[in-house]
Structure formats: structure tokens, C-alpha cells
Amino acid sequence: MAGITSYGAYIPIYRINRMTIYQALGWLNPASLLPGEKAVANYDEDSITMSVAAGMDCLNGGEQESVDGLFFATTSAPYKERQNAGIIATALDLRPDIRTSDFTTSIKAGTGALISAYDAVSSGSAKNVMVCAADCRLGKPGGYQEQMYGDGGAAFLLGNEGVIASIEGTHSVTYDFMDHWRSAEDRYNRSWEDRWIRDEGYSKFITEAISGLMKDCRLQPADISKVVYPCLYVAAHAGIGKKLSFEPTQIQDHMFTTVGHAGTSYPLMILVAALEDAKPGDKIIVASYGNGSDAILLQVTDEIEKVRDRRGIKRHLASKKDLSLYEKYVTFRDVLEIDTGGRGEEVAPTQASILFRERRMILGLCGSKCRKCGTPQYPPQEICANPECGAVNEMDTYRFSDKTARLYTYTGDVLAFSPSPPAIYGMVDFEGGGRWLFDLTDCELDAIEVGMPVEMSLRRKYHDEKRGVHVYFWKATPIRV
């Protein structure tokens, strides 16, 4: 039996009320107002960092060593060439002898990656494959997409042992349906008329994939506990379920008014929410939408009870802060080109050779632990930093990214350049030993104090636009949820 063995999700802490966007730019397009709010990645987050966060939730302190592959799905990859999945795998400190791939260019790439991972584990070519999907798509200011797109990520582990939801069948349809597109040189998506998208694509493809799947599996709507599919238009979302003869209670909440359309990760995030409430024996159908549709049938097992401690969707949804300024949102996304001052312009060249040589230290946040005295230390040392020890070359690699910590001291610095001033940083003492100075993020200066618990989160350290480099490192955050 092959299927999902664990799940995780990530929703950034910031939300923006759609009315906040409308108040800023509604005058351009009075019909653009949508209900609710959407999730907004912090200035230092992108599809890579959100995938790592979802992946850590999915691993839940589990065995990195057992993962044989990582598939990353996104349409907002920081790199067009340089495998993004490889960055995520290194940040998660997975083994190097694994298979990694990026699945991209369609918002159905998330289910595509999930099906490919299922194929790998069910064929036996890999034992455990992780799927991470995240998107941080940018709608053009003033348009419908800006209202619609939200940010977030989901992750699954697929395998043959400890399956929480077996995959019982899939059914895909593919159409070169040019409802929205982004060419290599574009920053924003373009789209065709919404009425055509709704009636010719969105309402038809999901219906075709789900009914095809149910036919393949000889199932009736009443056999299904929950059906999961993305929302492009709120009324049309309900219409699809109705057309397929599902009762409204069978349709999983679409999170369109709480997270927004999160691209490749969107159906997978809704699936995580469905699994959070699922009972053993439940049948769940998840379908994507984008240049066709993939539909997947899952059957929940007794093992589901063992993964209840994930942050998943519910806890991430409950933990939020309102980004009350539209100007802050467009600054975070580099839509508004702010005056960084001379200090903010200074970025030294990024040495690719160092990033590779020290990949476990920098991307993996691995230090070392002395075999003689047991002192964990960061960055990795060859000579033990403990003055009572000083052992030479007696070190084992020691991962700090999954350790909780306490804030030993901190400051909020107005002089240092930050897109979200003040720059907050502090000395972080890890539970179990080891310390380092880290930037803090997702917090305000007046809400932090000496001794408070913190955890580690991979973030974009800087983006050197001149040289086209995104560099990632770990920051400390107050413990989420």
C-alpha cells in the first residue's frame, strides 16, 4: 500500500485584508473587491522558504535520513536555472544521494508532483519521497489577481510504510487552456476574460477529472467524505460541487477568503486541512486546476491518528498578524522600489564556492558536537570551543535547525538597513547547548523579551538583484502557534 505517510503546511504570519488593497487601488478597478483576507509572505519569504517550513512541519523532527527524494512544485521559483528542490533538500538536511526535481509552469504542478512521488514509491524506485509545494505569486497592482493570490505551502511524505492515506487512483486531463500565462520575460501573469475561464475551463476541467476518477474507481458521490479543489471564483466553486452531485458538507472549505489562491500548493493545502479532520476509512478526492486537472483518490487509514501534532493548516491559520498597510505589502514584494539609502545598497559579491563548501553550515544550519565533552557549537568547529576541552577533530555534525531555543538578549536596530525596520536580532541559546547571533523575523520589538522561546526558520537573507542571487539563511522567530 502506497500513499501519504505524513503531511505539513505553512501559512505566513501576515494577512492582508482585501479591503486594505481595495482602499489603496480600488479606484483603478472598482469591481476588483473580493471578500476576506489573504496570506502574505514576509519580505524575507518566498516559495523556497515556505516549502522548507512546510517540509519541517511534515518531518516533525523525524528522520531526514530516510527520505530518498524531494519534488518541489511552484510557479514562483526564485531560480529559473539552479534547481530549487536542491536548495530545499539541502536546507532540510536531506542526504545527497537522493532524487530531486522541480515541477513547475502550471498551478496543477503540485498534484503532478504528488502523483509522480506516488508513482516512485509504488513502483519501488524510492521508499520515501517528499513533495513540497509553495507559491508566492504576484498580481499586478490594482488587478483581480492581486486580490486573489495568497501565499503558502504544503508538504507530504509518500511511502509504503505507516501510510495515513493511501492513494487509490488518479485521473488527469490536460488542455492547453491559456486562461493565464507568464512568459519568460514577464513578472506578472496575464489572463483572458474571466467569464470564459470560469465557464470553459474552471467549471469543466475539475468536473471532468473528478467524474473520470469516480468512474475509474466505481464510486458514487455519497462514497466520498470530502472533496477538495481550488477556488477561482467563489460562486463557481460551489457550482462545481453541485454539478458533481456533492452535498455542500462534502466540499472542503476552500480557504479563498483566509489564505487566497496559493498556486501549486493551493489544492494540497486544502487537502492538509481535510486530513486534519479526517477519520480512518474516509475517502477524500483532491483535484487541482490549471491547464487541465489532476484528481486523486485517497483512503484514510488508522495511522492518521499518529500525525495529529502537525501545525498544518488549522494552527497556522489561527496564528496571524494583520498587515494593515498596502504600502508595506508592495514593499515586501519589491513592487514599490523604496529608498534603501547608501547602506542598503551595499551587497558584496556572493561566493558560490563558499555556499557549496559550507552548504550544511549555511543552508542546513549544521554545526558540530564534540565527542569528548558533548558541547554543541555553531558554526562547525575543528577545535572544540569549550575552553575546558579543546579537543581537535573530535566532532560530529549537529543540526540546529530543528532545535528550539531561547532569546538570550536582543536589540531593534534602526541604523541597519531592513525592508521592515527596525532590524531585530539577538543572541539565541539552543536547548541542549550551542548559541549564535541570529536575525529575528515575524515579530515586533515591543513583543519580544529576554528569555522568550524561539525557533528557527529559513529565510532569504538577501537578494542581490545586480548579480541575480538569492541567498538563504536561518532566522529566529517567536514560536508559532
Place this chain on the structure above:
Amino acid sequence: MAEGIKDKVAIVGMGCTEFGERWDKGPQGLMIEAVMEALEDAGIEKKDIDAAWSGTCYEEVSIGKSAIPLAVTLKLPFIPATRVENFCATGSESLRGACYAVAAGAYDICLAVGVEKLKDTGYGGLPQNDTQQGTTLRFAFPNFTPPGAFAMMGTRYFAQYGLSPQDGKRALAHISVKSHHNGAMNPKAHLRREITIDQVMNAPIVAWPLGLFDCCGVSDGAAAAIVTRPEIAKKLRPDPVYVKAMQIAASSGEEMMCTHWDYTHVESTIRASQRAYTEAGITNPRDEISMMEVHDCFSITELTIYEDLGISPRGRAKEDIEAGFYDLDGPIPCQPDGGLKCFGHPIGASGLRMMYEMYKQLQGKAGPRQIKDPKFGLTHNMGGIPPLNVVSVCIAGN
């Protein structure tokens, strides 16, 4: 412990430019200004110098690497010249090189110069430099500035000793008010205005909990010293100043990596000062030190230095500060020239500037700031940040 260099080296001439935003001069002009004053003060000529040391930290916005810019600027005639750098302790390092060369008997007369041109960056604060912790650590270091690195000391100190931010900031404010009082009497100081406790408390925050008046000036300037053997010194002038101790300590890394260090003290200051007291034969610094110029890059730094030097009891510097112990008319005047706070902080020059004030005070030439009959003057010059630093402690006397 080794014998040390107590009384083996004498300072016979010193020079120091006016510190400040010296839009009028580049680093070369500043060096010439300081060296000419030192030569005149020593009563010697350039040809008498056997070897020279040049100290500068941010060479990329200043004179460039190596000692060549010093040699070329002064037109030194092919003599030995060395450039040193140890962050903000660079000036003391330049002096140390010159003094050790004399003590070793390698040369008779040596020149130590420190210079920094900070105001050619186009923005406030020290130059931004991603790679100053090295090309590898730049990926792992937070986006920090010096005020922030020292502000964390304030946060921790307040938490550890149960001070409310208001009480803590008030104690720190006393330090800045005192330094401004002294600096206002110093014609070479960058900032020459008296300030009040309220002004300090209400100033805009630079890095919480430190405000504008908790931070030293960012200045251009240069300072120079001419050192020689005591027997030559006595022929040159009646009042040479003798080096009693010259020590330096560098972090081992344990502060940054092991959890036992508490971020309310600087371990290198403790180690360097203890060695300096031993070298100078001082057993009770609180009774024996007459005056000090310490590395008050930020008010909290000065507060913790009082404790690390073994002068104020641990955790109780606030009591001494508020009792006026370190005021110009107190038992151990600290920063009689205004300190980094007001004289200013051209990085490579600061260590030599500290010694310049001790030298003038010991010679009785400090004007309205003159301290009565000083015996031992201490300079404390720190480079780096509280968890990762070098600290130089020098003691000079008659």
C-alpha cells in the same frame, strides 16, 4: 609571566588632529597634521625616525592597504614601515608595534600613526561591509551594526541586574552627560556641547535601548606618537611619559559559541587588564589608577568596562556612576578629553588619541581639563563586538 616592557619605552612626542567631519581633508592630510605635531612636540626631524607603524581599519574607504600610503604621504626614506589592523583597537596596535620594536632594541626612535577617514561613505555610521567577519561568516551573521551589537549588552545587563529600561537608561545617560561636559572643554573634540540627562533619555533610538546620545561620534582624524628608549627620551625632553604596561587579549570564540558567557561583560577586557596591572605592578586599580580613557563607543560599553577593569564591583557600576566617581573631579576621572563619545572615533586613530590625552595629562598640559597630579593613566581600546573582540589595555606614567 614574561618581564614585560615597563619603563623600557618612553613617549617623547604626540600629535592629534582635530576630530570631526573633516570634509576639508583626506586621510593623507590628517596623517601629516598629526605627525607634524608629534615631530615638533618631540623636537626631532623626520630623518630621525628609524621605523614606522601605520594603523587604519577601513582601508577601502580610506588610504588603502599596507604601510605604503603612510611612507609615501610622509616621504619616509625607505625605512621599515608596517601596517596594522585590529578593528577599533588598531591605534593601540600601531603604538604597540612601535613600543615593542624599541623595547626589543631593534630601533631607537619609532613612529606610530593611526588614521581613519570615515566620512567619505555617503551615509551615517561606520562603513557597511558584509565581509568584515570573513567571507564565510558573512552568510551566517545577522544584519547587524555596532550600535546593535552593543545594545544587546544593554538589554542583557538590564535583565540580569533587574533594572527597568528607564533606570538603566538613566544610569547610562550619566555617562554621556559626563563625557559631553569634558568634551565641551576640548578644542580638538568633535562634539563640544554640554547635554542633559533628559536630552539623552529622550533622544531618538538608534538600537534599542541605546539612543543617539548613547553612541559615540563617527569622525575623521589621525593621531601619532614618537617613542624611544628612556635614555634617549631624557635627552629630548624633561617630561617624557613612560609605558608601564601594554597588553592585548583576543576572544577565544567561547563567548560567541558557548552558553556560559553572559553578554554583560567583555572577557578580553578582564584578561588584558589583569595582565596590564601585573606588568605595571598595580595591585589595586581602584586606588592606584589616576585617570582613564576607555573605549566608550557606546554608553553601555563604558559602564561594563568599569566593572571589567576591576574598578567598580560587578553589577554595581551604576552606583559609582551616579556618585560621580568617574567625573572629571571624581576619584578616577574617565574620558577627561570627552572620550570616543565627544572627541570622536576615527577608528584607527582612537587608541593613539586616548594615549594623547593621558600623555598631556601626565605632563600637566591638559588645560581646563587638567587632573591634579596624575600618576597612572590607563587606556582601554576595544575592537569588535562584545562576543568577538580584541582589547588593548595600556598604562602610562611619569
